[in-house]
Amino acid sequence: MRHPPRLSALFTGAALVMASCAFAVMGTASGAAAAPLCTVEYSVVGQWAGGFQGAVTVTNNSSALNGWSLGFGFPAGQTVSQGWGAKWSQAGAAVTAVNEGWNATLGTGASVTAGFIASWSGANTAPSTFTLNGTPCNTDPGPTPTPTPTPTPTDPTDPPDPVSGAPVLSVTGNRLTDQNGATRRLLGVNRSGAEFMCVQGHGIFDGPVDDASVRAIADWEANTVRIPLNEECWLGLDNIKPEYRGTNYVEAVKGLVDRVLTHGMTPVVELHWTYGQYTGNSSGCADVHASCQKPMPDAQYTPAFWTSVANTFKNDQRIVFDLFNEPYPDRATSTTAQAWTCWRDGGTCPGIGYEVAGMQDLVDSVRATGARNLVLVPGIAYSNDLSQWLAHSPTDPTGNLAAAWHVYNFNTCSTEACWDATLAPVAARVPLVAGEIGENTCGHAFVDRVMAWFDARTLSYLGWTWNTWNCNSGPALITSYDGTPTSFGIGLRDHLRALN
CATH class of the missing domain: 2.60.40.290 (Immunoglobulin-like)
Known part of the structure; x- marks a missing residue:
């Protein structure tokens, strides 16, 4: 998501192949073959x-x-x-x-x-x-013998109980599951600030991130907080003020992550702003530094960023990694095919003047550290297009990848018809997380529709954003860090509370 004007300078070549060998179990009538065991x-x-x-x-x-x-x-x-x-x-x-x-x-x-x-x-x-x-399996077992009843203390068909607190999340088919095998959803908010305050020289976070402010998020019955980051601030590059870069920045982020975990919520650490000069179509800024959303991550610093982040958090698999906020190589390249190839493989991409790190590069950087944390991989068109995500998704030796998607009322794919056509096939194959949902109306009619569609499919979503901005200049959920909602935020708050 772009920020209000005060906050910013406003498998190689592989397609996924399905080879399903599904076996249906038919009901049996008198004289019919028995169901397979x-x-x-x-x-x-x-x-x-x-x-x-x-x-x-x-x-x-x-x-x-x-x-x-x-x-x-x-x-x-x-x-x-x-x-x-x-x-x-x-x-x-x-x-x-x-x-x-x-x-x-x-x-x-x-x-x-x-x-x-x-x-x-x-x-x-x-x-x-x-x-x-x-x-x-998948065969007629023959005549069914009379079973000998065996008492059991509990009903074995009951779904497993979810673990308490923030779970270790794994991909099981198209679901996120915890250590007990219970299906889990990421439902919560974004906490913007660490992506822009440091590069603008104002601090590390926008507003308080103390225990009371994090507890206020939990009071909405949120279970997830997404934390956008800036790669130059994390890596400590010298264009950032010393007090806001390197160790100071990393320790501040770790402190917020710890407080999110303490309140039983899942932290999602996400790379938002990156290095690399881009002045083409839809450019957010002409600056080479990480002061706006770039169309793709850069090969010079982003793999190093994810290597460092993964090494920092790999021993706590409750923490989720979100690779890159909103890729838009489709605005720079002349064809959709070029955009998706750039997205996955990086390198020299048409229309982008710096060497690009593709999604496969970033997955490889994370996994090379030994980190097995859940990784979210966004689509193109500011993460609003997942139409070729399955055909181009990076390979992951751990099998622990989920698709990330963003939607606002002003995006191209903002109707149920589009979601049915392009999101449903992805959600049928891998877990789907709407990392940002919002609208610029100061109301919540649009996000109500998004949440209804995602609820019907047991999918995840996070509202943008837990900041006290004017909701007319960008979706803002609160007017105070005690959790007082805006007229937009009240929709998400009441919905989350109703789910619990």
């Missing part, structure tokens, strides 16, 4: 030269299990290199996925999803035979 849906989530990401969803149609083991064989020499959601092993063609401690219970009718990265060559033929604890 277990069913498995296998899919190739993404494929590139020599490798692919796969997923399996297992449904237990029999009695409850306390511990499970999925078995299948690869028919074309594929080899699993790593996985998540289960303990993966392979002997020859035979692959085994054994439950983790947190998802060992698999009740009657319950499902569990696990994912993996594997290599392939020649053909990537899907497996056709699966077993669950040795029992064949």
Whole structure:
């Protein structure tokens, strides 16, 4: 999001390939074949030269299990290199996925999803035979014996209870899940300031970020706070005043992150403003320094920024990384294809005069540190276009990527018809987080529609912004840091409270 005038100087070449081998379970009538004791849906989530990401969803149609083991064989020499959601092993063609401690219970009718990265060559033929604890899946089990009742202390079909406080978030299929396997949503606000105050020479944050002000966010029943950052201030470049750069800046950000966690909320640290001179279409400023939103991250400093941020926070996986605020290479390049290639691969991009760091570069920088934190990857057109996100998404060895999207009433994709056409397919495959939602009307009719669409699909959203600006010059949620809402913010506040 651009700020009010007082605040600113106003798989390489790979497309994701679906190879779904889903098995439907049909209801049975008298004389019909019985339902399989277990069913498995296998899919190739993404494929590139020599490798692919796969997923399996297992449904237990029999009695409850306390511990499970999925078995299948690869028919074309594929080899699993790593996985998540289960303990993966392979002997020859035979692959085994054994439950983790947190998802060992698999009740009657319950499902569990696990994912993996594997290599392939020649053909990537899907497996056709699966077993669950040795029992064949997706086949008629024959006559059903009379079961012996086994008392259980709790209903095994109940969904897992969410962990208390801020969770460690993982991607499970198209959901965000916590350590217990419970589905989670990121619902909250943005706390703007650290992206612009330091580069403008006014401080580090815009307004207080003490315990009382963070508690006021929690009082709205928010569970997430997104914190925009400035790469020059974090890295301590000498164009920033000494008191607002380097260690002073980093320690201030860490302090806010700690207070957000203390109040049980998820911190999302996000890169907002970056280095690199861009004066082309829709330029926010002519300055080479990180004083406005640039169309893409720069190769000179942004990978170093994410290496430093990831090293700072990698030992606490409750913290989420949001790679770049609002890419708009589509405004600089002449074709959408060029924009998406620039977005993913970086390098020399048409219309952008500096060397670009692509989304793959940034994912690689984070993962090279050993960080396994959830990473949010935005689209193009100021993060409002996800139409080719699935076809160009970066590869991640941890499988812990989610799509990030922004929407305001003045954006191109601001109707339910557009969301149905371009967002729904993404949300069906990966978790989707609306990192910024807002409107410039000082009302909340538009964000009410956004929240309704996202609620119906159990998706995440964060309001812009927890700052006391005039809501006519940019969406501002509050008039006071005690949490008093604007006429725009009251819509988000009341909605969050109604959800809890």
